[in-house]
Amino acid sequence: MNLILVTFIILLAFTSYYFGRKKALVIQSSQRLTALPKFYGYYLAAWCAAPALIIFALWSVFEPSIVKTFILQDYTDQNLTKNELQLIYTKVKALAAGTYTGNITNFLDESANKYIQLKGIANSAKVAIILAILIFSLSFAYRSVQKNDRMREPVEIFLKWVLFVASLGAVLVTIGIVFSLLFEAIRFFQAVKIFDFIFGTHWYPAKTFVRDGQPDPELMKDAFGAVPLFAGTFFIAFIAMCVAIPIGLLSGIYLSEYAGRGVRKYAKPIIEILAGIPTVVYGFFAALTVGPFVKEIGNAMGLQVSAESALAAGAVMGVMIIPFISSLSDDVMTAVPQNLRDGSYAMGATKSETVKKVIFPAALPGIVGSILLAVSRAIGETMIVVMASGLAANLTMNPLESTSTITAQIVVILIGDQQFGDPKTQSAFALGISLFIVTLFLNVIALSVVKKYREKYE
Amino acid sequence: MNSFKKNLLKKRYNAERRFQWYGKIAIGLALSFLAVFMFQIFSKGYSAFQKTWIVTEVHYDKELLLIDAESPSKDDLENADYYDVAYKAMTSLDPGLPEEEDRQLIQMVSYKYEAEVKDLLLKNPDYLGKIVPIKLTASDDVDQVHKGNYPRDIPEQNRRVNDYQLQIYDMLNERGDILSEFNISFFTSPDSREAELAGIASSFMGTVFSILVCLAFSFPVAVLAAIYLEEFAPKNKFTDFIEVNINNLAAVPSIVFGLLGLGVLLAVFNLPRSTPLVGGITLSLMTLPTIIIAARASLKAVPPSIREAALAMGASNMQTTMHHTVPLSMPGTLSGTIIGLAQALGETAPLILIGMVAFVNTIPGTPVDPAASLPVQIYIWSESAERGFVEKVSACIMVLLAFLILMNLAAQIVRHKFEKKWS
Numbered sequence: 023m024n025l026i027l028v029t030f031i032i033l034l035a036f037t038s039y040y041f042g043r044k045k046a047l048v049i050q051s052s053q054r055l056t057a058l059p060k061f062y063g064y065y066l067a068a069w070c071a072a073p074a075l076i077i078f079a080l081w082s083v084f085e086p087s088i089v090k091t092f093i094l095q096d097y098t099d100q101n102l103t104k105n106e107l108q109l110i111y112t113k114v115k116a117l118a119a120g121t122y123t124g125n126i127t128n129f130l131d132e133s134a135n136k137y138i139q140l141k142g143i144a145n146s147a148k149v150a151i152i153l154a155i156l157i158f159s160l161s162f163a164y165r166s167v168q169k170n171d172r173m174r175e176p177v178e179i180f181l182k183w184v185l186f187v188a189s190l191g192a193v194l195v196t197i198g199i200v201f202s203l204l205f206e207a208i209r210f211f212q213a214v215k216i217f218d219f220i221f222g223t224h225w226y227p228a229k230t231f232v233r234d235g236q237p238d239p240e241l242m243k244d245a246f247g248a249v250p251l252f253a254g255t256f257f258i259a260f261i262a263m264c265v266a267i268p269i270g271l272l273s274g275i276y277l278s279e280y281a282g283r284g285v286r287k288y289a290k291p292i293i294e295i296l297a298g299i300p301t302v303v304y305g306f307f308a309a310l311t312v313g314p315f316v317k318e319i320g321n322a323m324g325l326q327v328s329a330e331s332a333l334a335a336g337a338v339m340g341v342m343i344i345p346f347i348s349s350l351s352d353d354v355m356t357a358v359p360q361n362l363r364d365g366s367y368a369m370g371a372t373k374s375e376t377v378k379k380v381i382f383p384a385a386l387p388g389i390v391g392s393i394l395l396a397v398s399r400a401i402g403e404t405m406i407v408v409m410a411s412g413l414a415a416n417l418t419m420n421p422l423e424s425t426s427t428i429t430a431q432i433v434v435i436l437i438g439d440q441q442f443g444d445p446k447t448q449s450a451f452a453l454g455i456s457l458f459i460v461t462l463f464l465n466v467i468a469l470s471v472v473k474k475y476r477e478k479y480e
Numbered sequence: 481m482n483s484f485k486k487n488l489l490k491k492r493y494n495a496e497r498r499f500q501w502y503g504k505i506a507i508g509l510a511l512s513f514l515a516v517f518m519f520q521i522f523s524k525g526y527s528a529f530q531k532t533w534i535v536t537e538v539h540y541d542k543e544l545l546l547i548d549a550e551s552p553s554k555d556d557l558e559n560a561d562y563y564d565v566a567y568k569a570m571t572s573l574d575p576g577l578p579e580e581e582d583r584q585l586i587q588m589v590s591y592k593y594e595a596e597v598k599d600l601l602l603k604n605p606d607y608l609g610k611i612v613p614i615k616l617t618a619s620d621d622v623d624q625v626h627k628g629n630y631p632r633d634i635p636e637q638n639r640r641v642n643d644y645q646l647q648i649y650d651m652l653n654e655r656g657d658i659l660s661e662f663n664i665s666f667f668t669s670p671d672s673r674e675a676e677l678a679g680i681a682s683s684f685m686g687t688v689f690s691i692l693v694c695l696a697f698s699f700p701v702a703v704l705a706a707i708y709l710e711e712f713a714p715k716n717k718f719t720d721f722i723e724v725n726i727n728n729l730a731a732v733p734s735i736v737f738g739l740l741g742l743g744v745l746l747a748v749f750n751l752p753r754s755t756p757l758v759g760g761i762t763l764s765l766m767t768l769p770t771i772i773i774a775a776r777a778s779l780k781a782v783p784p785s786i787r788e789a790a791l792a793m794g795a796s797n798m799q800t801t802m803h804h805t806v807p808l809s810m811p812g813t814l815s816g817t818i819i820g821l822a823q824a825l826g827e828t829a830p831l832i833l834i835g836m837v838a839f840v841n842t843i844p845g846t847p848v849d850p851a852a853s854l855p856v857q858i859y860i861w862s863e864s865a866e867r868g869f870v871e872k873v874s875a876c877i878m879v880l881l882a883f884l885i886l887m888n889l890a891a892q893i894v895r896h897k898f899e900k901k902w903s
Contacts, residue, residue: 178798182712188704189713192726192772195765199736202743269506276503293510298884300826302855303521303877306862310870311520341513348510372492374499395731402733404829409862429735429829436742436833454739458732465731469724 023145027078027152035071038160042066045167057173064177069163072180074156081148089140093133203458206451213445214246219452222247225415225426227435227446246449248456250415254425258336258407259400261421265340266396270347271389277348278355279377290349297345305409308338313410320422328412333421335411339403346396354388354475355381387475394468398461404429428453521881525874527627531663531676532618534589534652538569539611540601547608557602566597569614574648584644590617590676615659620675620868622649626658630867640867666875670841671852671860675868678861680876682840686756686851687825687883690836693760693847694824698767699817703806705768706775706813711801730769737766738830746834754835754850762830767820774816778809783902811898815891822887826880828855854880 046055046062093114094107102110110130116122117134118141167173211219224247273293277286313334320327358381366376382389412424413434426434435450545560552560570585570593571577577585586593593616600614601607621640624630626649636643652658669679713719741762745751751758782805790800831837837856844851852860858876861869 174796178796181798182708185704185708185712188701189708189722191701191705192729192768193722195740195768196725196729198744198765199732199740202740202748203736206743269509272503272506273510276500276507280500280503289507289511292514293507296510296514298822298826298888299517300828300855300858300880300884302826302828302858303880306858306873306877307517307520309862341510344510344513372496374496375492377499398731398733402735404733404735405859408829409859429733432735432739433829433832436738437837451739451743454736458736461731461733461736462728465728469727469731 024078024082027149028075031071031074031078031152031156034156035067038070038163039063039067042167045164046173049168049170053170056170061173061177062167065173066160066163066167068177068180069159070156073159074152077155078148078152081151085144085148089137089144092140093137096129096133096136199458203451203455206448207455210445210448210452213448218244219246219248219449221249223249223417225250225431227431227449246445246452248428248453250417251426251428251431251453252456253417253419254332254411254415255401255427255429257419257421257425258332258339258411258427259397261333261336262339262343262400263393263397265337266343266347266400267393269340270344270396271351273344273348274351274355275377275382278352279373279381290352293348294345296342297349299342301342301403301405302409304338304342305405305407308334308406308410312338316422325422327422328424330410330412330424331422332411332418332425335407336421338410339400339406342403342406343396343400346399347392350392350395351385351389354385354392354472357388357476358384385475387471387478391468391472391475394464394471398464398468401464402429402457402461404433408433428457432457521874521877525871525876525878527629528666528871528875529663530627530660531665532623532626533615533659533661534618534622535613535615535657535659536569536573537611538565538597538600538614540565540608541568542609544568545608552605552608554602554605557605557608560598562594562598562601566594569593569597569616573652581644584642585648588619588622588645588648590619590674592617592674592677617665617676618658620866621645623676624867625649626653626660627871629871666872670843671839671857672841673839675864675866675872678869678872680854680857680879681843683852683854683857683876684879685844686759686836686840686856687853689756689844689847689851690760690763690831690853691821691825693757694763694767695817695821697761697764698771698820702768702771702817703775703813706772706779707801707806709772710776710779711805712797726769726772730773734766734827735829735833737762738833740765741830741834752848752850754838754840755848756836756844756851756853757847758834759831759836759851759853760847762834763824763827766827766830767817767824770820770823771813771817774820775809775813778812778816779805781812781902782808808900811894811900815895818887818891818894822884822891825884825887826855828859831856832859854883 040063042065043059043063046059049055050059090111094111097107097110110133113122113124113130114133114137117126117130118137222244224244226245273289277290281289309330313329313331316331316334316337317327317329320331362380362384363376366380371379407427407430411430412426413430414424415426415431416423418425432450432453435446544564545562547556547560549556567582567586570589571582573585590596596616597614600612604612618626621630622645625632625641625646630639630641632639632646641649649658665677666679667684668681669677670682671680672678709719709722713722741758745758745761746753751761786804786808787800790804791797795803831853836850836852837860838850838852839860840850840852842849854876858873858880861873861876
């Protein structure tokens with residue numbers, strides 16, 4: 023139904039382009055045109071499609087909630103909670119669609135009939151309104167085509183608006199992220215105190231799961247303490263940086279200061295392949311090769327090593343991050359002006375002394391920026407941790423034990439079927455928003471540092 | 481020069497050499513990680529492209545098939561009982577075996593062997609009543625033994641293939657009745673719980689659909705947004721805000737986009753779960769900033785002289801942009817788009833959250849059918865305990881990497897072939 027309507031509008035827009043252009047050619051025989059003939063076509067097509075499609079979109083967004091209010095009006099006297107009302111509405115919809123399998127009460131049946139009726143009215147009203155709008159806007163536009171008004175400017179203004187709306191897309195995505203996270207997180211914090219979440223040291227959401235019924239508030243209090251997850255996240259990120267910073271920084275220095283053009287041309291893209299490999303592949307590698315390897319070495323040295331150690335996950339994550347640091351620090355060091363180097367050489371410094379005492383300090387802000395970006399990357403990394411580190415949240419600082427991270431817990435909680443409204447599901451969104459805030463904070467600092475640095479030398 | 485100065489100079493030169501070596505070692509380490517990594521994947525995965533068959537003889541006995549008709553129609557063959565025929569085909573490998581031990585022989589082929597026996601007859605109806613050779617898919621364990629991935633020297637109780645089965649295997653192998661052929665079914669069959677039957681067709685199609693949906697949603701919006709920001713946007717607080725926004729969005733962890741997909745696309749818009757449609761839209765939100773940044777960079781690279789020439793000829797701003805700037809920036813934009821899509825291709829976590837991790841044993845035909853995707857398939861298989869899945873995972877990784885390499889090559893070609901050099 024909707025598909026037919028949209029196709030109809032679009033087809034009509036194409037035909038009106040054709041007619042507009044044809045009309046312009048007719049006008050041309052008697053008077054001077056104010057724009058190229060195709061703009062007459064564009065003008066008509068834009069007036070045809072834009073208002074109708076906007077109304078259509080608005081209608082589709084608001085119709086379901088209006089219908090829902092109408093249906094649930096009949097239930098207001100029953101004193102039901104929000105979740106129960108939602109359940110009833112789902113049942114009514116299923117019944118109307120003929121997919122309901124539970125037992126049908128009279129009341130439910132009535133509601134379903136009402137639902138079908140309302141939907142029918144809504145559908146015919148939608149078609150009627152959109153047809154009316156099409157006729158109205160097309161006749162309006164056709165009149166100005168007949169009058170031979172200026173055609174190019176309105177079309178270009180319209181196009182500019184389209185471009186502007188598209189650029190709002192990115193903002194919309196951000197708003198969507200913030201709201202969808204906040205919405206569920208706020209509901210979570212209604213059930214669990216924010217204090218318990220941030221400072222609690224025991225994370226075990228599975229124990230709050232109770233089928234059909236409210237979980238015990240005492241249990242809730244002790245199940246959602248996120249400290250082990252924050253600690254695990256930063257710990258694994260720290261291990262990753264211990265691998266990535268020395269290797270990445272030294273390769274960056276070598277590439278920018280020592281390597282010949284040939285080496286640089288090939289070595290840099292090859293190292294960057296490391297960043298292009300999907301993280302799930304690293305996860306597999308960490309779980310299957312590095313984890314057992316670490317365990318074997320540890321056992322040979324007489325240490326207790328878990329097969330899913332934080333060390334294995336962190337080390338592999340570090341390898342993944344090397345190119346982020348090496349490429350960015352190579353770029354910032356190459357951007358350091360040559361006269362700084364020349365000055366240092368003229369004073370008799372060796373190359374390494376120049377790097378250590380002149381170039382590195384000059385490039386430091388950029389390097390710090392690149393490291394911060396890499397840290398944010400490590401914190402947000404999911405698959406390596408899910409596959410190679412443990413899934414139980416241990417509060418530990420031993421790299422040979424298994425720990426869990428924010429991202430891994432989100433996956434653990436949300437894999438498979440979820441029930442919205444369950445505090446366990448909502449806790450994933452609370453974790454998500456803490457992750458979002460931390461990474462956003464790091465990114466903003468890193469980007470502004472890098473930007474300042476660029477302005478300094480450009 | 482006195483000896484003190486000489487020593488100092490020597491020390492400084494040594495430090496210089498050491499420092500240079502640190503750099504070389506760091507690069508060497510990074511490259512060797514890559515090499516070890518690739519070696520591991522290839523050495524584990526290449527054997528998955530071979531499939532092991534067991535050849536035996538099957539007698540399409542009318543009586544056992546329970547076919548009464550003199551010249552049976554296709555329906556008769558379709559509805560016949562193949563259980564006994566298939567069973568006999570396997571037990572004929574060792575007629576001396578007592579009946580209660582039969583399972584040991586049956587376990588050497590995949591559980592679908594009955595269907596394979598049936599398919600052969602349906603394809604060749606004239607085999608009815610004859611004794612013909614047939615290829616049956618070897619079970620996961622026999623497959624691994626044949627490929628040499630399975631240690632034979634550990635004690636019998638720790639082995640999934642027992643001594644008797646090994647003996648039969650050796651006998652068949654000597655007779656040349658164990659075949660190794662290119663594993664077509666790995667590419668044509670959907671996922672399965674049995675390693676020997678599992679293929680990547682369903683996840684491959686899932687990936688293709690998600691990427692197409694992602695392209696359809698992100699490319700137009702991103703290009704239009706980039707044009708606005710680069711060519712028309714006034715310099716003010718609001719456009720600055722949009723810019724900061726885009727840069728930050730590019731660095732948001734992918735799993736957050738998964739939460740967005742779950743919380744908005746599934747919960748609010750009620751789009752179908754586990755489908756490439758939702759997966760593609762989620763990925764498109766993620767690639768949006770990447771493409772915008774690439775498109776802006778390539779718009780910026782078009783020299784102002786082009787714009788000035790067009791404006792001097794009387795073109796409007798919009799005409800200048802649409803007729804000259806945008807077409808000239810397209811190669812850069814396209815290669816940026818391909819790179820963004822390649823990133824999206826490897827994403828796993830957001831797809832898991834929107835439910836594309838479900839077990840799918842059909843090949844999706846449209847973007848609204850449930851499907852997995854290649855990276856998610858890697859995750860699913862790597863969680864399976866069976867030994868046969870290890871090589872499957874590695875092979876799946878090889879396919880995914882090949883896909884990625886192709887896309888990056890395409891991006892390079894688009895960039896170098898079509899981009900104009902301004903100098």
